[in-house]
Amino acid sequence: MTPTNCENNATLNKCSQCATRVILWSIAGNMFLSFVKLLSGALCHSSGLMADGIQSFSCVIGCVVIFCSLRISRKERDEGFPYGYGKVEFIVALVVFSILFSLGIVMCASSILLILRRETSQPGIIALPVALLSVALNFQMYKYSLCAGKKLESAGMTANAYQNKADMISSYGVCAGIILSQFGDGFAIFDLLAAFFVGVIVIKDAFHHWVINMRVLLDTAPESDYLEKIGDIVSEVVPDQPVGSIRIRRTGRRFWLGIGIHLPDNDNIEKMDASTSEIRSLLHSRMNWIDTVDFFLDPSI
Amino acid sequence: MNHARTQEAHVERREVEILYRYLVFFACLFIVKVSFGFISGSRTLLVAGILALFGILISTIALLRFNNATTMGARKKDFSYGKLEFFIVLFISLIIVISAITAFYYSVHLILNHTLYPPDITAGWVAAGIAASIWGILHASEGEMPSSTRKEIEEVISLLRRDIAVSIMTVVAVVLSRTGLAAIDYVMAIAEAVFIIALSVNFLHKSLWGLLDASCDAAILVEVSDYLKRAQQGLDLDELRVTRVGGNHEIVAIVKLPQQAKMDEAKDIAAKIRATLKNKFHNPHEVHVGFKGLQK
Numbered sequence: 001m002t003p004t005n006c007e008n009n010a011t012l013n014k015c016s017q018c019a020t021r022v023i024l025w026s027i028a029g030n031m032f033l034s035f036v037k038l039l040s041g042a043l044c045h046s047s048g049l050m051a052d053g054i055q056s057f058s059c060v061i062g063c064v065v066i067f068c069s070l071r072i073s074r075k076e077r078d079e080g081f082p083y084g085y086g087k088v089e090f091i092v093a094l095v096v097f098s099i100l101f102s103l104g105i106v107m108c109a110s111s112i113l114l115i116l117r118r119e120t121s122q123p124g125i126i127a128l129p130v131a132l133l134s135v136a137l138n139f140q141m142y143k144y145s146l147c148a149g150k151k152l153e154s155a156g157m158t159a160n161a162y163q164n165k166a167d168m169i170s171s172y173g174v175c176a177g178i179i180l181s182q183f184g185d186g187f188a189i190f191d192l193l194a195a196f197f198v199g200v201i202v203i204k205d206a207f208h209h210w211v212i213n214m215r216v217l218l219d220t221a222p223e224s225d226y227l228e229k230i231g232d233i234v235s236e237v238v239p240d241q242p243v244g245s246i247r248i249r250r251t252g253r254r255f256w257l258g259i260g261i262h263l264p265d266n267d268n269i270e271k272m273d274a275s276t277s278e279i280r281s282l283l284h285s286r287m288n289w290i291d292t293v294d295f296f297l298d299p300s301i
Numbered sequence: 302m303n304h305a306r307t308q309e310a311h312v313e314r315r316e317v318e319i320l321y322r323y324l325v326f327f328a329c330l331f332i333v334k335v336s337f338g339f340i341s342g343s344r345t346l347l348v349a350g351i352l353a354l355f356g357i358l359i360s361t362i363a364l365l366r367f368n369n370a371t372t373m374g375a376r377k378k379d380f381s382y383g384k385l386e387f388f389i390v391l392f393i394s395l396i397i398v399i400s401a402i403t404a405f406y407y408s409v410h411l412i413l414n415h416t417l418y419p420p421d422i423t424a425g426w427v428a429a430g431i432a433a434s435i436w437g438i439l440h441a442s443e444g445e446m447p448s449s450t451r452k453e454i455e456e457v458i459s460l461l462r463r464d465i466a467v468s469i470m471t472v473v474a475v476v477l478s479r480t481g482l483a484a485i486d487y488v489m490a491i492a493e494a495v496f497i498i499a500l501s502v503n504f505l506h507k508s509l510w511g512l513l514d515a516s517c518d519a520a521i522l523v524e525v526s527d528y529l530k531r532a533q534q535g536l537d538l539d540e541l542r543v544t545r546v547g548g549n550h551e552i553v554a555i556v557k558l559p560q561q562a563k564m565d566e567a568k569d570i571a572a573k574i575r576a577t578l579k580n581k582f583h584n585p586h587e588v589h590v591g592f593k594g595l596q597k
Contacts, residue, residue, distance in 0.1 A: 082542045087514065217384065249514070251514075264564065266563060268562060269561070272594075
């Protein structure tokens with residue numbers, strides 16, 4: 001978990017609107033691709049293209065779910081969810097990457113099986129423009145989704161980006177298979193090898209992001225540098241006082257912070273309020289990835 | 302004091318042994334039911350095997366909680382590994398619900414297509430044997446159960462009792478199916494699948510809500526708040542958050558005090574709140590107490 005400073009509010013608003021447009025275009029784009037691929041695959045007898053069409057359809061479902069999660073995660077915190085709804089995105093992202101992981105395994109396993117059984121097919125060259133169209137469209141959707149995901153630190157948009165990337169690289173595999181299979185029966189095996197390598201790339205990407213999202217949901221502590229910097233800021237305001245435990249928990253794009261403090265016995269609550277307000281201001285100004293800060297009396301000090 | 306601690310450690314060891322035994326037993330139940338379900342063609346027995354997965358899940362969670370409790374002190378940096386429990390519950394519940402939905406779908410499909418075959422009588426004997434062995438294990442465990450049994454062990458025992466009922470249902474389904482009512486086996490399987498789906502949805506809901514840091518029920522919040530106010534007269538709670546972290550609770554209490562109140566008074570109040578909540582929740586928990594000045 002790497003907290004990073006967010007963009008300013010004007011940029012964030014622009015990015016939020018862009019993210020909504022990107023996801024709606026992703027839904028429309030994937031529906032169009034799914035229809036075209038399934039139709040072309042049936043006409044050209046290309047099993048690779050038909051499988052690709054089914055994958056695009058699953059992307060539509062993924063995009064719809066991600067869109068809903070983005071709306072839910074923006075809700076304000078309430079009594080039922082005192083830390084907000086931000087983690088909904090991470091759960092949805094986890095599900096999407098789990099599906100992509102399974103898809104990668106299925107792609108690898110089926111291509112190995114077909115290679116071992118020597119079951120190769122020779123798809124028509126007419127399927128090639130469809131596969132190229134899929135590569136181009138998916139690349140655009142991947143690029144814009146990833147941009148929105150990075151700017152907004154949004155797990156849902158990142159998951160959507162990698163969904164489109166998986167579709168893009170599997171379409172690359174279909175293109176390679178179609179082109180190579182035109183050179184003769186002996187080259188048809190490259191179609192299956194391409195599917196295998198596509199599966200490996202999908203597995204690698206999915207696993208990497210699955211672990212990132214799982215660590216967020218497990219509230220794994222960040223690197224100790226961040227904790228030291230926070231401790232230094234606290235010490236600036238209340239020097240000569242030990243800093244207790246610091247807890248960081250992700251609440252969506254930003255983080256909740258719980259800081260254990262210690263103040264001299266003869267200080268009063270008014271002084272404590274003033275110190276904690278000052279610490280909050282300093283933290284928010286230097287680390288705008290922090291959402292809420294709570295202060296506790298740490299019994300271990 | 303030392304004698305009480307030795308007694309407690311002994312009870313814990315006994316509880317861990319019992320849980321491991323149940324875990325192994327449920328794993329064997331799962332294998333036996335699924336294998337004989339396939340061999341005999343009994344849908345009811347096959348679906349009952351999925352129910353045994355719940356036993357594996359609950360026993361695993363209980364053992365994880367024991368492990369977490371003993372090592373919690375070493376994990377100050379993170380929010381402990383309590384949330385790992387939610388992941389395990391989510392993952393296993395998803396497997397269970399997908400299996401149950403698949404079983405439900407195929408049973409309905411076969412009924413609608415009139416492709417009904419009565420199961421082999423072996424299924425009835427296996428189910429009867431399972432019911433008898435569970436009864437035997439429960440009867441034998443009664444004597445060696447520690448006096449203060451944990452909630453998790455009680456849940457496992459309740460599941461075992463339910464399994465006896467399911468096994469008897471399986472015997473009835475097999476016998477009736479072999480008398481010409483072949484659909485009974487499929488209908489019983491559908492009923493079991495629906496029950497399993499309802500149970501899994503409950504587990505899924507709890508684990509998802511836990512991962513989302515949802516608050517405990519409003520009733521628990523009111524109970525904790527009242528408990529604190531009774532234990533500490535005149536306590537003015539600004540905010541109270543109670544969330545689950547696996548089997549434990551994380552409690553955040555923000556107390557309002559007059560602006561001129563001293564920090565030593567605040568520390569005393571914080572210590573009393575921690576002690577009060579330790580009495581209320583016997584399992585380990587994290588309590589954070591903060592203060593806020595009353596506005597003039």
